[in-house]
């Protein structure tokens with residue numbers, strides 16, 4: 001399996017393309033100058049395209065991915081209704097979802113043969129909208145509205161429209177600020193990182209009547225941490241055994257183990273990382289983690305080790321200015 005790491009650096013308007021070598025190192029393949037401040041990125045389910053959200057002219061750009069070395073070629077673009085804070089796709093590669101924190105909306109852009117075309121839906125009134133996450137069955141879009149302490153639930157129709165479900169939302173504790181999330185591979189649990197109180201919620205999805213219940217809330221900070229909490233990103237290993245979440249003030253990655261059934265998290269340790277880690281990701285084999293330091297202008301590569309999933313640093317690399325998003329593609 002070949003793997004490519006993409007990092008987005010909005011301040012220098014660049015995407016760095018890296019080959020991830022099996023022994024745990026990165027080799028620079030390409031530096032792409034992007035026509036705008038590049039922030040969120042996602043690879044299409046068929047691995048042919050990288051979609052990136054840019055500003056100040058709000059657009060999604062599509063880059064074709066070279067199958068041999070992962071290099072990018074600009075191919076197409078489409079406008080977005082607000083500054084793209086988060087970009088994702090549905091699981092069939094028919095739609096792009098973009099959440100906008102500043103515009104308080106989520107939008108759906110139709111894809112045609114992998115290329116972004118027209119906008120088919122915009123839902124407003126989602127204050128501090130921070131991500132859009134399609135469920136494993138491709139039916140429900142989970143949209144955290146950070147400033148409203150709620151995660152809105154929409155049914156995705158075949159033509160890309162979003163209909164509020166009943167109930168239309170789940171709520172966190174007051175002041176939590178739900179931001180990013182991941183699903184367990186067994187499809188029974190979701191894990192949400194809350195920005196404003198640096199906690200992680202475990203949501204159970206296995207109720208026979210479809211009720212979504214919060215079954216655990218964990219403080220992700222060390223017990224002696226007293227500074228401002230400012231969590232950012234969360235990722236899970238493909239085998240569902242380890243979960244990681246980062247906090248920007250402390251520049252720590254919290255390492256969690258996950259119980260066999262996915263229902264219980266336990267903190268295994270804290271990994272100091274690059275300054276102000278706003279984005280990180282895990283490779284497709286579950287062996288490596290790459291974290292971006294928005295203030296260090298470097299990325300760090302870690303090997304995920306042992307039963308506890310602790311992180312061992314393998315190297316750090318200069319990227320562009322203000323790196324804040326990491327994607328890993330297997331091809």
Ligand SMILES: O=C1O[C@H](COP(=O)(O)O)[C@@H](O)[C@H](O)[C@H]1O
Pocket residue numbers: 039083084085101102195
């Ligand atoms: O993480 C955060 O994100 C929001 C939105 O970011 P943007 O890059 O889409 O403008 C930001 O305003 C907030 O302060 C920050 O904590």
